[in-house]
Amino acid sequence: xxxxxxxxxxxxxxxxxxxxxSHVLLTRGGFIRRVGAGMYDFLPLGLRVLRKVETIVxxxxxxxxxxxxxxxxLLPAEYFKETGRxxxxxxxxxxxxxxxxxxxxxxxxxxxxxxxxxxxxxxSWRDMPKTLYQVxxxxxxxxxxxGGLLRCREFIxxxxxxFDVDEAGAANSYEGMRVAxxxxxxxxxxxxxxxxxxxGAIGGSTSAEFQVLVDSxxxxxxxxxxxxxxxxVEAAKVLPIDAPDEAPAALEKVHTPGHGTIDEVTKFLGVTxxxxxxxxxxxxxxxxxxxxxxxxxxxxxxxxxxxLGVDEVFMASEADVKKATGANVGFxxxxxxxxxxxxxxxxxxxxxxxxxxxxxxQHFKNVVRGRxxxxxVADVRLAATGDTCPSCKEGKLGSYKGIEAGxxxxxxxxxxxxxxxxxxxxxxxxxxxxxxxxxxxxSRLVATAIEQHHDADGMRWxxxxxxxxxxxxxxxxxDVVVEAAKQLYEALWHKGIEVLWDDRDERPxxxxxxxxxxxxxxxxxxxxxxxxxxNIEIKPRTESDPKKSELVPVADAVARVESLVRAAP
RNA sequence: CGGGGCGUAGCGCAGCCUGGUAGCGCACUCGGUUCGGGACCGAGGAGUCGGAGGUUCAAAUCCUCUCGCCCCGACCA
Numbered sequence: 001x002x003x004x005x006x007x008x009x010x011x012x013x014x015x016x017x018x019x020x021x022s023h024v025l026l027t028r029g030g031f032i033r034r035v036g037a038g039m040y041d042f043l044p045l046g047l048r049v050l051r052k053v054e055t056i057v058x059x060x061x062x063x064x065x066x067x068x069x070x071x072x073x074l075l076p077a078e079y080f081k082e083t084g085r086x087x088x089x090x091x092x093x094x095x096x097x098x099x100x101x102x103x104x105x106x107x108x109x110x111x112x113x114x115x116x117x118x119x120x121x122x123x124s125w126r127d128m129p130k131t132l133y134q135v136x137x138x139x140x141x142x143x144x145x146x147g148g149l150l151r152c153r154e155f156i157x158x159x160x161x162x163f164d165v166d167e168a169g170a171a172n173s174y175e176g177m178r179v180a181x182x183x184x185x186x187x188x189x190x191x192x193x194x195x196x197x198x199x200g201a202i203g204g205s206t207s208a209e210f211q212v213l214v215d216s217x218x219x220x221x222x223x224x225x226x227x228x229x230x231x232x233v234e235a236a237k238v239l240p241i242d243a244p245d246e247a248p249a250a251l252e253k254v255h256t257p258g259h260g261t262i263d264e265v266t267k268f269l270g271v272t273x274x275x276x277x278x279x280x281x282x283x284x285x286x287x288x289x290x291x292x293x294x295x296x297x298x299x300x301x302x303x304x305x306x307x308l309g310v311d312e313v314f315m316a317s318e319a320d321v322k323k324a325t326g327a328n329v330g331f332x333x334x335x336x337x338x339x340x341x342x343x344x345x346x347x348x349x350x351x352x353x354x355x356x357x358x359x360x361x362q363h364f365k366n367v368v369r370g371r372x373x374x375x376x377v378a379d380v381r382l383a384a385t386g387d388t389c390p391s392c393k394e395g396k397l398g399s400y401k402g403i404e405a406g407x408x409x410x411x412x413x414x415x416x417x418x419x420x421x422x423x424x425x426x427x428x429x430x431x432x433x434x435x436x437x438x439x440x441x442x443s444r445l446v447a448t449a450i451e452q453h454h455d456a457d458g459m460r461w462x463x464x465x466x467x468x469x470x471x472x473x474x475x476x477x478x479d480v481v482v483e484a485a486k487q488l489y490e491a492l493w494h495k496g497i498e499v500l501w502d503d504r505d506e507r508p509x510x511x512x513x514x515x516x517x518x519x520x521x522x523x524x525x526x527x528x529x530x531x532x533x534x535n536i537e538i539k540p541r542t543e544s545d546p547k548k549s550e551l552v553p554v555a556d557a558v559a560r561v562e563s564l565v566r567a568a569p
Numbered sequence: 570c571g572g573g574g575c576g577u578a579g580c581g582c583a584g585c586c587u588g589g590u591a592g593c594g595c596a597c598u599c600g601g602u603u604c605g606g607g608a609c610c611g612a613g614g615a616g617u618c619g620g621a622g623g624u625u626c627a628a629a630u631c632c633u634c635u636c637g638c639c640c641c642g643a644c645c646a
Contacts (some may be wrong), residue, residue, distance in 0.1 A: 011597065012607065013581045091570090092644075108646090143570075143644060150646095157646055177594065208644095218645095227634050301643090314643080317571090404646065441646030475605055509606040516606090527605060537605095546606065
């Protein structure tokens with residue numbers, strides 16, 4: 001492609017509304033343009049990347065034996081109503097009404113729709129295993145779209161669904177998909193980690209996320225350096241931490257005027273956060289629940305909800321805290337608390353703790369569980385850096401940030417049972433299909449790749465998903481230069497190497513800046529000076545020194561470029 | 570939805586507090602000089618100041634309502 005005929009609207013200044021590197025660079029590089037909140041145009045370069053990601057995903061998913069289908073994005077409400085998700089999804093569902101007043105919605109995911117295919121088409125154990133997938137647009141009215149392509153209201157997802165006769169079969173399908181996912185992320189040259197995850201709203205038992213490791217990521221991950229344990233913090237198991245043994249001292253009420261936070265109280269009373277019993281009020285199923293964790297820990301709301309047997313818990317409002325404790329926020333405590341009380345296992349072991357007295361400006365010292373309060377003990381804290389690994393019990397967990405690029409689940413019979421998707425097994429018994437589901441955020445991956453591969457000058461595309469492989473820059477308009485470039489351009493294309501030729505009538509500086517911004521993996525410069533000496537210049541985008549490039553005789557240029565393109569991931 | 574902020578030329582912004590007839594940089598068009606890391610000179614085109622209502626002789630500026638967007642939280646690929 002000749003730059004002069006392409007649509008690559010690069011801009012010098014970052015858009016004011018962009019906060020993420022990928023959003024800034026994709027916009028500046030002319031890959032995408034915002035249309036509305038969480039909606040983007042893919043301009044030619046952006047679309048080329050998207051297509052390459054899709055191709056890798058298709059190749060690897062096909063390799064597992066899965067079959068590509070295409071389901072509608074516009075869905076009649078009846079299917080989601082069958083499983084109750086029409087209500088459960090709430091405002092996240094884009095709801096539409098047709099001319100006859102019928103209820104429809106745009107598909108946020110397609111478990112119900114594939115399950116409908118399955119209940120019509122899969123009748124015998126002989127039909128399985130079977131995995132169906134699609135690469136398709138999804139719609140979710142996110143509470144807060146953000147980060148450019150990272151979180152959109154309309155986005156491209158690869159969603160696959162497996163159907164098996166039993167749990168063992170489902171585990172097998174799941175394993176096959178796990179291998180495919182590894183290959184996909186490896187081919188895209190992403191540094192990622194597969195982590196244990198919470199199945200969340202999709203439901204099911206086993207699930208793992210593929211987290212691309214970047215500091216700007218929204219998800220917190222803990223991982224063990226000694227074994228392969230890694231988990232999203234919200235799904236991480238925690239081990240109780242023993243407190244130093246002490247003889248119980250007498251309960252004592254202390255005046256702590258205006259000191260409500262852990263930080264203030266520890267300083268004011270001269271105690272460590274490990275001695276604090278942080279008491280938080282949540283609302284679960286309409287009731288106020290007090291949760292006690294150690295001062296240096298945070299509540300894991302997923303674990304808390306599970307411990308309470310509810311779907312969701314919410315932090316209580318300031319007013320609700322006052323109502324529940326009779327004190328201002330900052331002075332809640334378990335001692336004398338009348339409502340439901342949940343105590344984290346580690347907090348339960350704290351001897352002579354410090355906690356709010358449910359009285360504004362008052363705390364208790366030397367609080368002992370069993371003597372001063374009871375409550376239900378459960379692991380409800382978030383895993384933290386330095387925790388002992390719950391798997392090998394040896395390593396100390398480290399913390400990482402990631403972007404969720406893929407998620408795989410074993411669903412079991414949740415959807416098949418609800419929708420009557422059954423088959424006849426060898427014993428002529430009617431059984432529900434055992435399902436798994438597997439998602440990859442295809443459009444999100446475009447942005448994720450940039451979050452991980454960029455520098456101060458712009459993007460650094462991995463070869464496998466770069467919009468073109470080679471950025472050919474010509475300096476000046478001399479006939480010799482243009483002719484040499486043209487020959488190189490055509491020779492490379494004949495070898496299947498995709499070349500973007502910047503043939504614009506621009507000054508060299510602008511061309512180099514745009515080349516760095518767009519970030520194609522190999523830059524080839526043809527200029528009068530080099531050509532006079534019989535050379536062209538080759539510079540990988542990963543080389544950060546602007547002056548450093550390889551001089552190659554014109555005759556060897558094609559072979560040299562080809563070897564670079566073939567070698568890179 | 571809770572909290573914060575922003576809507577002025579294609580993009581990035583100033584002007585608003587203290588009303589007086591809209592400006593800067595980039596981009597764009599034309600002419601010229603330039604040409605190996607975002608050149609320079611000259612000339613130009615381009616804006617219902619998000620929308621509606623109000624106050625006023627006069628509103629981008631003050632008031633009310635409204636729409637849109639961004640950022641921080643709860644959700645997710």
